[in-house]
Amino acid sequence: MHLSTTTAVQSLAHIRQIEQTPLDQAIPWQSTYALIAASAQAHAERPALTFLETGQPGGPSTSWTYRELLQKIHQTANALFHLGVQSGDVVAILLPGGLAYHLALWGGEAAGIVQPLNPLLSEEKLLSLLRASGAKVLIAHGDDDDAHMRAKALRLQALLPSLQKVLLVTPRNGPVASPENLPAGVLDFHALVNAEPSDRLLSERVFSASDIAAYFHTGGTTGAPKLARHSHAAQVFTAWANATVQGFQCTDVTLNGYPLFHVAGVLPGALCSLAVGMHVIIPTAAMFRNREVIQNYWRLVAHHRCTLMSGVPTVLAALAAVPLAGADIATLRGVRTGAAPLPPELSQRFRQTLGLHINESLGMTETAGLSTVAPPGMDAPAGCVGWPLPHARVRIAALNADGQATGTELPAGGKGMVLYQGPNLFSGYLDSAETARSFTPDGWLITGDVGFVDEQGRLHLTGRAKDLIIRGGHNIDPKVIEDALGAHPAVALCAAVGAPDAYAGELPVAFATLKAGCEASEAELLGFTAERVDEGPAKPKSITILSTMPVTNVGKIYKPELRTLATGAVVQALVDQACSAAGLPQDQRPRVVAEGDGPVWVDSHGPGWAQVHARLQPLLEALPVKVNIRGS
Incomplete structure (x- = not known):
């Protein structure tokens, strides 16, 4: 049985009607593998994935049908099986966007547990994530190019004895350069995969819906590793629910520019599309980070006759500045955003200049990428993220003076912390203490989002509690x-x-x-x-x-860095105040360092430090944040 939908949901009553069918009847698939296999059976010769090598419309590209995709997933899973990967073993992924990423994702989940890694993270951070997961295999970019992923992968292998194999992926399925110089345990991904049978899973694995499919890193780019566990059931539910609520069809075409190490790109962006037999366009290895893709976006939409588009608000803001220049985008029937609040001005600009209405969704790693959806056709104001998914529920808890959720549930219109329950809740973090902190005593996920539910049952977001x-x-x-x-x-x-x-x-x-x-x-x-x-x-x-x-x-605005800048400006004003009181000339004043999302420092090495320290110290101690003195 494959997934087939009708029309998009347009009322809470419609969602309640969907819920009349028991979930185990609506979703018969026990795994992401089974879901993709069902699509491949129903849509064998339809295009599944097309990778664009450049951002130019009509440029070189590679397409796979659903039959070919399933065959290659079989080969990938079989190669991992022959390397000793079992259902509880972790296969990490360090790749740019592309077709091979889908093999690593879905072949990896068919064999074991996948761990997508952000290639822009520091080597130290990647090392901590791999140690936390205990990954046995790393599928990594095999070209020694400007991305430096190959070199990074080889250094990670040298530092991690538990990382038994590194499989190098080269563009266009070419052989790995200088294979004779590779360290032990480093292998050619394509050579391994192409030697495997493509018609079945050799492991004959019997999946359980509760089996863990993936570990996703969440919680920002600093601090201890925070890995959320996704079950196959959670990922399959997100795909089913998203497609059902939005009325996706096998005739739809979407351009998925979200990075595939992020839950939005993997689940709402990719698995949901594959579940209905949709055609997914991958816009180059750099996705939306490729300026050529942004500059040619509307021409790409016209060339591929895309029916659906999505992007975070910052990407949509960039696209709003790109003129249509004659591109025919009449095929577009839905525009979606999420991950951050949609500015009303941007929503209005899209409507006025492009004739497109943006619909919002709410999702997070802990809800397998999706919690609520404003379906196509819903005319809602910016900030309205729609109804909870079928079989899921949202409630609003009052906030205390510290911005934390209380046990008081608010009625319609009351603004507070958004709490969530649903079949796609994650299976907890690897750290059980972190898991416990994320739930209320009665089992609702504390999302960290602030908002309210209106009289129609739609959720409206106003921001993040931590913001x-x-x-x-x-x-x-x-x-x-x-x-x-x-x-x-x-x-x-x-x-x-x-x-x-x-x-x-x-x-x-x-x-x-x-x-x-x-x-x-x-x-x-x-x-x-x-x-x-x-x-x-x-x-x-x-x-x-x-x-x-x-x-x-x-592409979300990174507020921790803005807070560092704001703190740095405050500290600079206090330094200037103390220096003026001490009569210290401008060229002798201590330097304030406020960079990235790290701590703010005052450099005590300057010649005038002794004169200003006594005046500055109490001013800094009065602040509600710690300011470090470098060199003292």
């Missing part, structure tokens, strides 16, 4: 500031964070980038924003104009 700016015990929603500032015609992207303050705890400040060719001063933006923020305490104290906005590897 709340807490000024003197007063919770300020940064989205209030961001919506106001983002409405300025010169602003491209913006974000508000809390800057540390000795008296209020935090004060609201904002950062913005400007559209190409536009100009605006801080004073102009401050005045514009203040007029549109009704709440006095929420009016930002400063707005800093940046040349580029810091973003994560999936």
